Amino acid sequence: MTLWQIIIAASIAVLALKLAGYLVPPALLHKPTPSRIADLLTVALLAALIAVQTLGSGQALTVDARIPAVIVAAGLFAIKTPFIVVVIVAALVAAGLRALT
């Protein structure tokens, strides 16, 4: 496989999955159980992405400046700090800690 083939196949697969969601009959989501599962799926996927994004380093787990940055971000979201401010502060915390160590 060439790099272009990998990129095109992966991009089309992800786009097709997005479009597939629009083909599922909406009535399915009006029942309490599918609706609850869909809600919780979003929560689970976002939480899992945070874990992987914060701790993952390839297939290894590492403890680095991302952890304090994410903790600071959670604290700022808890006191209703605007999204963009939190994202910038998180980057600064990680960058600052890495500059110091």
Added chain:
Amino acid sequence: MTPAPLTVPATHADDETRQRRLAVREGLAVGLATAAYGVSFGALSVAAGLDIWQTSFVSIVMFSGGSQFALIGVLAAGGVGAGPAAIASAALLGVRNGIYGMRTAPIVGAGLWKRLAAGWITIDESTAVALAQPTPHSRRVGFWVTGLAVFIGWNATTLIGALIGDALGDTRAYGLDAAAAAAFVGLLWPRLKRMQAVAVAVAAAVVAATLTPVLMPGLPVLVAALVAVLVGLFNWLGGPTVPGGASARRGLRS
């Protein structure tokens, strides 16, 4: 772009306008924040061996941060030989967009071209902002404004990141990896109002982290999603069942 006024009249006549303005403001704020870490993807993508065209192609066609980072992550580690794993990782992380589409389809409404365009921009951010709005109209506005703002910002900053990737050197030194994680926290935070959601989030994070060294990149996140299926199916910690859509108010504006 013009920032919406900080204070708006709260009369009933202006209620719909007010909701729409809030939705627009929220969408633009999320778009700006996402654009801020698009630089990170562009730079990391070039570092992983993609050229500028390939990097932009991914951001335009795939247009899903989690899948994109997974793709270049696997390619950076395993090269072209890891192609099948890279494709699988991106696709598996993209399954959630299909789930989001089931929720956003009623918001978008009918029409083939409208649904094609909407499907393209159905991602974490547009879904979260849309579902956070209180009225059908503001949900629709929130979805389109967020999706388009993120699409434009993400692709522009991806290109910038790819162009300056070499000059930037180590993007980690700028904390851009942490910025990406923090943005996901911002999308998750307002959804944690009930015990059930908190329990699912904690369990999913533990499962994903635990499985990261064991499974192919992309799979830990999907296995973690099974936590939601199990808890949702049996309604553990959930109390009485809520009618569909009643939870739609939970979202970015907490």
